[in-house]
Amino acid sequence: MWRNTPTRFGLLTRALHWTMALLIFALLALGTTLANIQPGLANLWLYGLHKTLGFIALSLCLIRLIWHFYSPPPPPIGPARALTNRLARATHTAIYLLLLALPLSGWVASAASGLDVVIFGHITLPAIAPVSAAWEDTGFALHGLLTKALMALLVAHIAGATLRGLKHDGTLRRMIHGSTSTD
Amino acid sequence: MRALILMLALASPATTATATPTSYALQPALSSVGFETDFGPDLITGRMPVTRADLTLDFANVSASHVAVTLNVQGAEASFPFAAQAMKGPKVLDSVDYPEIRFESTAVHKSGDGATVEGRVTIRGVTHNMVMQAAFWRQKGHEAGDLSHLTIRLTGAVNRSDFGATGWADMVGDQVRLDILARIERTN
Numbered sequence: 001m002w003r004n005t006p007t008r009f010g011l012l013t014r015a016l017h018w019t020m021a022l023l024i025f026a027l028l029a030l031g032t033t034l035a036n037i038q039p040g041l042a043n044l045w046l047y048g049l050h051k052t053l054g055f056i057a058l059s060l061c062l063i064r065l066i067w068h069f070y071s072p073p074p075p076p077i078g079p080a081r082a083l084t085n086r087l088a089r090a091t092h093t094a095i096y097l098l099l100l101a102l103p104l105s106g107w108v109a110s111a112a113s114g115l116d117v118v119i120f121g122h123i124t125l126p127a128i129a130p131v132s133a134a135w136e137d138t139g140f141a142l143h144g145l146l147t148k149a150l151m152a153l154l155v156a157h158i159a160g161a162t163l164r165g166l167k168h169d170g171t172l173r174r175m176i177h178g179s180t181s182t183d
Numbered sequence: 184m185r186a187l188i189l190m191l192a193l194a195s196p197a198t199t200a201t202a203t204p205t206s207y208a209l210q211p212a213l214s215s216v217g218f219e220t221d222f223g224p225d226l227i228t229g230r231m232p233v234t235r236a237d238l239t240l241d242f243a244n245v246s247a248s249h250v251a252v253t254l255n256v257q258g259a260e261a262s263f264p265f266a267a268q269a270m271k272g273p274k275v276l277d278s279v280d281y282p283e284i285r286f287e288s289t290a291v292h293k294s295g296d297g298a299t300v301e302g303r304v305t306i307r308g309v310t311h312n313m314v315m316q317a318a319f320w321r322q323k324g325h326e327a328g329d330l331s332h333l334t335i336r337l338t339g340a341v342n343r344s345d346f347g348a349t350g351w352a353d354m355v356g357d358q359v360r361l362d363i364l365a366r367i368e369r370t371n
Contacts, residue, residue, distance in 0.1 A: 039354045040223030041263070114272035114350075115265055131273055 003071045008179040013073055016064045017175060023057050024099070024154070031147060051110065052119040058103035065096065077164075077171050077180065084160070091157055098150045104128075105146055109139025204247055206370045207333070209236035213366035216254055220343075221356030222266070229261035229270070234283060238367055242330070248291045250300060252363075254284040274350025275343065281307045300337065306346040315339035315361070322366060330369065337363040 004010045009017075030050050037043060076085040110117045111127040112135035118124050129135045165172035170180025216231045234253040241247035256278040261267035271278040288302040289312075297318040304313040315337045322332040340360045344352070 038223045041225040044263070044265070114274060115268055133274070 004068070004073045007074050009073060009174055010071060011178065012067060013064070013071070014175060014178060016060060016067070020057060020060050020064070020099075023053060023060070024150075027053050027057060028147065028151060035144075048118060048121060051106070051117060052121075054103040054106055055119045055125070057099065061096065061099040074174070077169050077174070087156075088160055091153055091160070095150070095153050095157060098146055098153065102143065102146045102150060105139050105143040109136050109143055112136035112139055203243070204239045204241040205330070207238040207240060207367035208370045209233055209238070210332075210366040210368055215364050217362040217364070218359055219362075220359045222354065227262055227266045227270075227355065229259060229267065231255065231260075231284070232258040233365070236365065236367070245291050245293050245298065248288070250286070250288040250291075250302070252286045252365075254286075255282070256284055257282050269351060269355075272350065275348045277307055277348075286313065304341065306341070306343075307348055309346040311341070311345050313339060313341060315363075332366070332368050335363075335365045335367065337361070337365070 002010050002012045004013050027050065030046065030053065034046060034050055039047075076088045078085055107117060107125065108129040111125075112129040112132050114131040116124045117127070129139065161172050161175075174180050211233055214233055214236075216233060217228065218231065219226050219228045221227075232255045234255045235251075236253070237249075237251040239247075239249045256271060256276050259267060259271055259276075259278075261270055270276055273279070276284075285305045286302050288300050290301040292299045292301075294316070297316060300315045300317050302313055302315070303310050316339065318336045320334045321327065321329060322334050325332050338361065340358050342357050343349070343359050344357050
């Protein structure tokens with residue numbers, strides 16, 4: 001039930017997938033909002049919320065990667081060498097890399113600003129970068145760039161999953177219910 | 184603070200008793216340096232302790248008055264924690280390399296009911312001219328004409344960018360308004 005098999009996603013993988021999906025969309029919406037509002041006392045807490053959710057997303061991504069090391073997920077449905085499956089694997093790999101790099105770039109940039117990086121309102125994360133304008137500017141520029149890249153990849157990921165869903169090949173059903181309709 | 188001294192010159196009944204330059208010492212526990220700046224639609228407010236204040240007031244000759252004040256940047260507090268950390272950090276006051284702010288008057292003029300204090304302020308190692316308006320009062324519990332204990336209020340503003348304190352310019356205003364309330368006691 002919890003573990004993945006060669007043909008189905010286990011409950012833990014599916015729970016992580018959909019939890020992270022919600023979290024990432026919330027983070028993208030929140031981050032985009034923060035980039036376009038005038039900071040003030042009334043919305044200062046949103047910056048802390050963004051950091052907290054980002055740290056949770058990073059943690060879940062690491063947990064998911066470790067879990068998949070012990071319980072490998074099933075390969076894409078269909079021939080492994082099919083173009084769509086190769087694209088799917090490349091997209092998944094890129095999304096994982098971005099889910100690691102994106103929060104780390106935000107963490108680096110925030111630490112480089114000289115301010116404590118505080119999550120959950122009172123936990124101060126270690127400063128993982130020197131206090132430096134160059135590190136801060138580069139970190140935030142990278143954070144913005146990686147965000148756009150992630151948005152593009154998520155559009156591709158969702159479009160691919162939707163197409164497979166319309167074809168009823170079992171891919172979408174497998175991530176929702178664990179197994180394909182033919183299992 | 185010197186400006187406060189000038190105001191004393193206006194108190195004619197009292198000046199007869201102190202017609203020569205008089206030294207005053209700061210009463211730190213009763214004094215504070217307040218500041219505020221814009222933060223979006225809100226204000227960041229805070230306080231900075233006074234490390235040292237040397238005051239010489241001449242009520243007969245206001246222009247002979249002199250004020251020198253040193254503030255402790257590392258002891259500064261702000262209305263919310265991030266503001267204090269940002270203010271003391273390298274992007275603004277850089278309190279590690281520049282732990283003090285200094286002001287020294289260069290001229291004091293009578294101005295209406297108060298005084299105008301011209302001086303030089305040093306922030307982050309950069310020195311610029313600064314003008315402050317001063318008002319003074321006799322402290323509670325002291326009779327008219329008793330200038331042994333005074334309260335001085337100095338107000339003025341600086342543009343932090345003039346001193347290289349440019350951090351978070353997109354979020355925090357450039358002008359920092361100062362409101363210094365100093366209570367002083369005569370030492371000679």
